Amino acid sequence: MHNTHDVLHRLSETLTSRRNADPESSYTAQLFAKGPDSILKKIGEECAELIMAGKEGNKLHVVRESADVMYHLMVLLAFNNLSIDDLLQEMRRREGISGVDEKKSRTSA
Numbered sequence: 115m116h117n118t119h120d121v122l123h124r125l126s127e128t129l130t131s132r133r134n135a136d137p138e139s140s141y142t143a144q145l146f147a148k149g150p151d152s153i154l155k156k157i158g159e160e161c162a163e164l165i166m167a168g169k170e171g172n173k174l175h176v177v178r179e180s181a182d183v184m185y186h187l188m189v190l191l192a193f194n195n196l197s198i199d200d201l202l203q204e205m206r207r208r209e210g211i212s213g214v215d216e217k218k219s220r221t222s223a
């Protein structure tokens with residue numbers, strides 16, 4: 115049984131391997147083949163759907179639309195030769211830095 119906590123790392127590796135995959139059998143390979151604009155368009159669409167789910171307030175819909183956004187975001191990372199670890203590293207860098215303090219440090223300079 116796979117560990118749920120490693121799912122993003124496994125997905126990250128799967129998406130990287132889809133660079134050389136057949137678009138006939140891989141949705142990710144289809145997005146890679148169509149190019150960055152198609153990935154960005156899907157992110158926009160999926161974000162719009164997440165916004166609607168958030169307005170609606172249905173928890174299952176929020177989770178499912180969040181997963182769609184996450185998947186397409188990770189496709190964008192993979193397209194740019196980035197992995198989930200690059201994203202996690204940036205989140206780690208921000209860990210413990212209050213958004214309020216971070217904003218003050220930008221506006222008081």
Ligand SMILES: N=c1c2ncn([C@@H]3O[C@H](COP(=O)(O)OP(=O)(O)OP(=O)(O)O)[C@@H](O)[C@H]3O)c2ncn1[C@@H]1O[C@H](COP(=O)(O)O)[C@@H](O)[C@H]1O
Nearest residue numbers: 125128129132135139140141142143156159181182185186
């Ligand atoms: N997590 C996902 C995932 N989430 C969403 N999707 C696909 O994203 C697509 C877009 O969703 P939509 O609801 O917009 O569907 P649609 O209107 O038919 O899509 P478009 O025609 O507009 O592109 C659908 O085909 C979904 O199946 C995903 N496809 C793949 N994954 C993961 O990526 C892995 C590799 O997938 P393949 O590259 O397809 O093998 C899979 O094993 C999964 O782990």
